[in-house]
Amino acid sequence: xxxxxxxxxxxxxxxxxxxxxxxxxxxxxxxxxxxxxxxxxxxxxxxxxxxxxxxxxxxxxxxxxxxxxxxxxxxxxxxxxxxxxxxxxxxxxxxxxxxxxxxxxxxxxxxxxxxxxxxxxxxxxxxxxxxxxxxxxxxxxxxxxxxxxxxxxxxxxxxxxxxxxxxxxxxxxxxxxxxxxxxxxxxxxxxxxxxxxxxxxxxxxxxxxxxxxxxxxxxxxxxxxxxxxxxxxxxxxxxxxxxxxxxxxxxxxxxxxxxxxxxxxxxxxxxxxxxxxxxxxxxxxxxxxxxxxxxxxxxxxxxxxxxxxxxxxxxxxxxxxxxxxxxxxxxxxxxxxxxxxxxxxxxxxxxxxxxxxxxxxxxxxxxxxxxxxxxxxxxxxxxxxxxxxxxxxxxxxxxxxxxxxxxxxxxxxxxxxxxxxxxxxxxxxxxxxxxxxxxxxxxxxxxxxxxxxxxxxxxxx
Amino acid sequence: xxxxxxxxxxxxxxxxxxxxxxxxxxxxxxxxxxxxxxxxxxxxxxxxxxxxxxxxxxxxxxxxxxxxxxxxxxxxxxxxxxxxxxxxxxxxxxxxxxxxxxxxxxxxxxxxxxxxxxxxxxxxxxxxxxxxxxxxxxxxxxxxxxxxxxxxxxxxxxxxxxxxxxxxxxxxxxxxxxxxxxxxxxxxxxxxxxxxxxxxxxxxxxxxxxxxxxxxxxxxxxxxxxxxxxxxxxxxxxxxxxxxxxxxxxxxxxxxxxxxxxxxxxxxxxxxxxxxxxxxxxxxxxxxxxxxxxxxxxxxxxxxxxxxxxxxxxxxxxxxxxxxxxxxxxxxxxxx
Numbered sequence: 001x002x003x004x005x006x007x008x009x010x011x012x013x014x015x016x017x018x019x020x021x022x023x024x025x026x027x028x029x030x031x032x033x034x035x036x037x038x039x040x041x042x043x044x045x046x047x048x049x050x051x052x053x054x055x056x057x058x059x060x061x062x063x064x065x066x067x068x069x070x071x072x073x074x075x076x077x078x079x080x081x082x083x084x085x086x087x088x089x090x091x092x093x094x095x096x097x098x099x100x101x102x103x104x105x106x107x108x109x110x111x112x113x114x115x116x117x118x119x120x121x122x123x124x125x126x127x128x129x130x131x132x133x134x135x136x137x138x139x140x141x142x143x144x145x146x147x148x149x150x151x152x153x154x155x156x157x158x159x160x161x162x163x164x165x166x167x168x169x170x171x172x173x174x175x176x177x178x179x180x181x182x183x184x185x186x187x188x189x190x191x192x193x194x195x196x197x198x199x200x201x202x203x204x205x206x207x208x209x210x211x212x213x214x215x216x217x218x219x220x221x222x223x224x225x226x227x228x229x230x231x232x233x234x235x236x237x238x239x240x241x242x243x244x245x246x247x248x249x250x251x252x253x254x255x256x257x258x259x260x261x262x263x264x265x266x267x268x269x270x271x272x273x274x275x276x277x278x279x280x281x282x283x284x285x286x287x288x289x290x291x292x293x294x295x296x297x298x299x300x301x302x303x304x305x306x307x308x309x310x311x312x313x314x315x316x317x318x319x320x321x322x323x324x325x326x327x328x329x330x331x332x333x334x335x336x337x338x339x340x341x342x343x344x345x346x347x348x349x350x351x352x353x354x355x356x357x358x359x360x361x362x363x364x365x366x367x368x369x370x371x372x373x374x375x376x377x378x379x380x381x382x383x384x385x386x387x388x389x390x391x392x393x394x395x396x397x398x399x400x401x402x403x404x405x406x407x408x409x410x411x412x413x414x415x416x417x418x419x420x421x422x423x424x425x426x427x428x429x430x431x432x433x434x435x436x437x438x439x440x441x442x443x444x445x446x447x448x449x450x451x452x453x454x455x456x457x458x459x460x461x
Numbered sequence: 462x463x464x465x466x467x468x469x470x471x472x473x474x475x476x477x478x479x480x481x482x483x484x485x486x487x488x489x490x491x492x493x494x495x496x497x498x499x500x501x502x503x504x505x506x507x508x509x510x511x512x513x514x515x516x517x518x519x520x521x522x523x524x525x526x527x528x529x530x531x532x533x534x535x536x537x538x539x540x541x542x543x544x545x546x547x548x549x550x551x552x553x554x555x556x557x558x559x560x561x562x563x564x565x566x567x568x569x570x571x572x573x574x575x576x577x578x579x580x581x582x583x584x585x586x587x588x589x590x591x592x593x594x595x596x597x598x599x600x601x602x603x604x605x606x607x608x609x610x611x612x613x614x615x616x617x618x619x620x621x622x623x624x625x626x627x628x629x630x631x632x633x634x635x636x637x638x639x640x641x642x643x644x645x646x647x648x649x650x651x652x653x654x655x656x657x658x659x660x661x662x663x664x665x666x667x668x669x670x671x672x673x674x675x676x677x678x679x680x681x682x683x684x685x686x687x688x689x690x691x692x693x694x695x696x697x698x699x700x701x702x703x704x705x706x707x708x709x710x711x712x713x714x715x716x717x718x719x720x721x722x723x724x725x726x727x728x729x730x731x732x733x734x735x736x737x738x739x740x741x742x743x744x745x746x747x748x749x750x751x752x753x754x755x756x757x758x759x760x761x762x763x764x765x766x767x768x769x770x771x772x773x774x775x776x777x778x779x780x781x782x783x784x785x786x787x788x789x790x791x792x793x794x795x796x797x
Contacts, residue, residue, distance in 0.1 A: 091754075198727050198758040217759065218797070224727060224758045 002051040004073040006066050009040050009047075009376040012252045012400075016040050017065040018072060022207045026107060027055045028115070029075065034372070036072065041248030043340060043366070047373040053077040054109075097122045099192055195222035202227045249338045256397050260315075261436040264395050267448045269455055270418070271411050271426040277458035285353075293411055294385055295356040297428070299461045301406050302326045302347035302355075304450040305381045310443045311404040311434060312380045320403060320438040325349075329379025329399065330359065332366040340366050341399060343379035352461050378402075387411060393429040403438035404447070407431040480650040482624045483513045483589075486631035487551065491521050494549060497635065500527040500536055501553030501589075510555045511591060511650050537563035537588065541570050544586040549635050554590040557606045557644065571640040572615030583638045587631065592620075593684045593734055594782055595648040600770035603778075605734040607644045607683070608741035611711040617641045617665065618712040620683035624652065625660045626709060633665050644711075646684030646734075665710050668718040674704035677792045678722040680745055681732040682708035685783055689732050692788035701796055711741060719745065720752045727758040728795040732783050737765035762791040 006016050020037040029035055034046040035055070056074040060066055094117055098105045103125045110117035193211050195203075199222045203210040206227065213230045215222035274296050282290045305312040305326045313322035328347035332340050342362055344350070350358060365371055382402060386394045387410040394407035409429040416425040430451060432444045454461060477485075490497045499514060505528040508515030518526040529536040533554055540552040554560045560567070567588070574582045594603035611618045617637055621630045627645070634641040671686060672693050681689040686707045693703035704726055706719045723729045729749055733742035746761045767781040 196758040197755045201755045218794070221759075 001056065002053065002075045002077050003071040004035070004049060004051070004075055006038065006060075006068050006070045006072055007047055007373050008068045009038065009045055009373055010378070012248060012255070013040055013068060015065055015067045018060050018062055019044060020062055021058055022046075023055045023058075023073075024207060025055050025057060026105070026109075027204070027207075029053065029055060038373075040376075041251075043334070043371060045371045045373055045376055049075065051075045051077050091116075094119055094122055096192065098125075101125070193222055194219060196224065198224045199227050206231050246338045252399065253397050256400050260398050260400060262398060262433050263436050263441060263444070265432045265434075265441065265444045265448055266393060266395075267430055267452060268414075268427050269430050269452045270416065271428050271455065274455045274458040275411070275426055281352075289353060289356070291352060291356050293428075294387070294408075295352050295359060296455065296458060296461060297385070297408055297430075298328065298330070298344075298347065298359065298383055299350070299352050299355050300451045300454040301381070301383050302328050302344075302350075303454055303461070304447050306348045307450050308443065308447040310439050311432075311447050313403065313438075314378065314380070314401040315403050315435055315438055316401055318437075323380030325380075327378070327380045329382030329402070330362060330366075331382055331384035331396075332363050334367065340371070340376075341379060341382050342366050342371055342375040343377060345374070381406070383408065387428065393431055395431050396433045398433050398435055403435035404444070405433045406447075406451075407433065475655050476653045477624060477628075477656055478650065479624050479627045479645075479652045480511065480513055482628035482656065483631070483645065484515065484517070486628050487514060487517060488520070490549075490551070490631050490635055491517065491525055494635070496547065496549040497551060498525045498527065498543075498548065499551045499553065500529050500540065502529055502531055502536075502555055504528060504553050509553065511645075511647070513589075513645075513650070514553070533559055533563035534566055537566040538570070540586050540588070541566060541574075541584055544584045544640075545574070545582060549585055549587075551587045551589060551631070551635075554588060556602050556647075557590050557592040558601050558604055560588075560590050561606075567610070567616070567640070567642075568613055572613050575615060575639055584640045585635070585638050586640045587634045587643060588640070589643045589645060591647045592644045593646040593648060594766075594771040594778060595684065597773060597775055597778060598647070599773040603647075603771035605766065607642075607711055608733070608735045608739075608744075610642050610644075611714075611741055611744075613712070615639065616712060617710065618644065619665065619710055620644045620646070620708065621663075622646070622649070622681075622683050622686035622707050622709065623671075624654045625657050626663050628656055629660065629663045630665075633663050637665070644683060648684050649687075652687070663709070666713075666715060668709055668715040669707045670704060670718070670722065671707045672703070672705040674702040674726065676702045676726055676796050677728040677730060678704045678706060678719060678726045679730045679732060679788060679792065680706045680708065680719045680722075681788075682711060682741075683734070685732040685734055688783060688785045689788055691785040692792065695785060695789045696792055699793075701792060703792055708745075714744070714748070716745075716748045716752065720749055723749050723753050724756045727756055728792075729757075729761045730764060730788060730791045730795060731761060732764045732788055734766050734783055736768045737763060738768060740765060759795040762795050764788050764791050 009016065017039040018036060019039045022037065023029055023035045029049050030052045031050055033049050035049045036047045038045050038047050054076040056076045058073050060070070060072045095105065097119060101122060103122050105117060108117050108121050108125055111121055112118035194215060195210050196217070200210060202224050203213070208227055208230055210222055210227070213222050213226050215226055217223040271293065275293065278291050278293065278296060285291070305328070309322045312326055313320055325346055326348040327343040327345055329341040329343050332342065334340055344358055344362065347355070362375065378401070380402065381404055382399050383406045384394055384396045385408040387408055391409055392412060393409040396405040396407045398405045407430070411426050411428045413424050414427050415422055416427060418425065430448055432448055434444045487499060491499070499517065503510050504514045505518040505523065505526045514526060537552055537554070540550040543550045554563065571584045571586055574584050592607050593605050607618060607620060610616055617639065619630055619634060619641060621627045621643070630643060634643060672690055674693065679689045679693060686705065689705045693705050696703045704722050706722055708714065731742040731745045733740050735741055737743070742763045742765055746763060749761055764783045764787050766783065769781060771781055772778050
């Protein structure tokens with residue numbers, strides 16, 4: 001049994017609010033599945049699960065705020081549960097039977113093919129005690145045990161003895177006929193939801209209670225479309241993320257300026273070669289794949305970070321810990337104020353085109369508040385690009401516990417002396433803000449000049 | 462290979478009929494393989510009960526195109542014997558109704574010999590017959606019993622629905638080392654169209670998607686494929702996108718194709734000119750439920766013939782058979 005805990009979605013995060021569960025007890029989850037939405041100070045983040053198995057218990061209710069590290073759910077790992085990651089809805093007969101017997105299907109472990117819950121599983125399950133019987137719980141427990149024992153020792157007479165035992169069990173209802181065409185059965189279970197198998201499967205996948213969905217099919221049958229529109233309505237009705245991003249940024253930046261002795265470097269990079277190369281590439285690319293200068297600049301920063309590992313990492317316990325790969329933080333301004341800096345994993349290994357696509361996607365999802373937890377995990381070096389805002393240079397504040405931040409300004413045409421001649425060239429001002437505890441000016445200069453050199457040979461980016 | 466060119470029914474253009482396409486297939490088989498011969502009632506002098514073999518007697522002579530007595534059991538049995546002896550007989554039985562007289566030969570001999578001889582004896586026999594209604598020929602000439610044959614292991618059962626399939630089905634059937642039954646829907650013989658020169662053979666193992674769609678899968682075969690396509694056209698006007706799957710082979714069923722289609726559309730209508738009870742449509746619906754139950758967004762609908770002997774009177778006959786309007790109505794029920 002593994003514990004799923006409130007993740008730390010950033011160095012400054014101390015607590016988080018579990019805003020939505022995307023799974024129910026009994027659901028099978030695989031490593032990497034998104035199973036919950038957590039609201040941090042910055043945005044709502046979809047959190048992935050790191051185990052494969054079956055969700056056993058949800059320990060924290062939606063809307064609860066808990067400190068980082070608090071167990072949120074227990075997950076039965078693969079070895080102790082069914083091997084399949086396939087979501088297996090139950091058959092109509094099993095659902096009817098479970099309803100008649102007041103058995104919670106979600107709590108059952110299926111023994112059928114692919115982990116499907118069979119009729120026998122329901123028949124052998126203990127009915128869920130009703131609240132009005134709480135007083136008799138002490139009595140009903142031993143009765144059930146007796147029932148189980150009786151069933152176990154007298155397999156030949158199981159059918160009859162089960163009926164008898166059940167009738168004497170205070171928590172059990174008298175058995176009902178299970179013929180689907182039996183009109184009496186239909187009347188006795190008015191709350192049963194008519195739904196198509198596909199709708200039921202979708203509801204399971206989307207974590208929707210099908211009883212809450214209004215069916216528009218024949219005879220009020222819930223169809224796939226109804227489930228989908230219920231999800232859409234649910235999304236629209238979700239409460240807006242409270243705007244506390246400003247406060248979080250304030251807290252983090254105060255800490256940075258309080259703790260980190262900053263130093264700043266600045267250099268001007270000739271972008272003529274890079275832009276010429278980019279325009280040539282764009283002639284060959286479809287409109288949707290066209291590059292913008294930011295993709296080249298970010299790629300150059302990522303490669304420079306790999307070549308100057310002294311600035312790619314974190315300051316932990318009075319010591320610098322270099323990062324194993326380049327997780328490039330991308331500072332994104334949020335609508336309504338505040339900043340977020342999601343991480344681009346293995347940024348140095350992406351091609352420029354991949355960088356372009358990833359960047360576009362990441363920025364859109366950051367602003368839409370749909371980041372994945374893995375993307376919020378600590379970047380190793382952050383870039384802030386204010387070029388599109390029209391400024392020529394930005395001297396940023398290091399995001400703790402990182403030790404450096406690269407600032408990029410607007411690409412502007414300037415008279416530049418090249419090889420003794422004056423020409424008009426596109427240039428960009430790249431700056432470095434760094435933590436003086438971790439590095440000195442020379443190291444910082446190496447990062448900026450490496451970046452400059454890389455941008456002069458854009459075809460090698 | 463014969464160099465004779467024969468006049469076409471439509472000399473002015475490239476159109477051909479289902480009947481002519483079958484005849485071309487037969488001519489090609491007779492011309493390219495000496496072991497192939499055609500026999501059946503009236504296939505020679507009369508040119509075949511439905512005119513499929515018209516002219517072949519003159520072209521290939523009485524040894525290759527043989528008229529037989531009115532005894533289905535005898536000439537099907539003779540065909541089985543000839544096949545065992547190394548020939549490649551094509552036997553024509555006028556309609557599926559009469560084939561019941563030869564059922565003993567087909568089921569007890571042709572279909573079983575491979576198994577009972579431990580694989581030593583194959584029966585490379587092709588039996589052609591007409592099936593289906595729609596031409597006011599009354600009950601004894603109008604039934605659709607191909608589903609019964611599709612029940613029998615050891616047989617391959619084909620139902621070409623298009624002119625291209627009719628043209629090329631025979632050579633594929635003759636390539637099969639075991640008995641193949643070919644069901645030609647009577648209402649298709651006059652269907653006209655242009656042969657696709659790109660099609661040079663048919664794949665007997667695969668059903669064909671005749672029209673792509675996203676909302677509902679309509680499974681049909683033989684004479685009902687065109688009705689299903691007509692229904693799909695009508696539905697398209699209402700914004701319902703129907704995918705039409707032509708089974709082509711009724712045994713073995715290519716369930717991967719139609720179940721795959723249902724997995725995409727989540728709804729299914731099965732069209733079968735046979736009677737509903739115990740029909741091929743029941744088998745198809747059952748396989749959909751077995752393999753794609755959790756993909757279904759509505760119960761599977763079936764459009765079959767009324768469970769009566771097919772009537773003679775035109776309006777009654779029309780009412781008894783699956784029609785485009787009924788198929789479209791079933792599709793509307795599953796999508797709404």
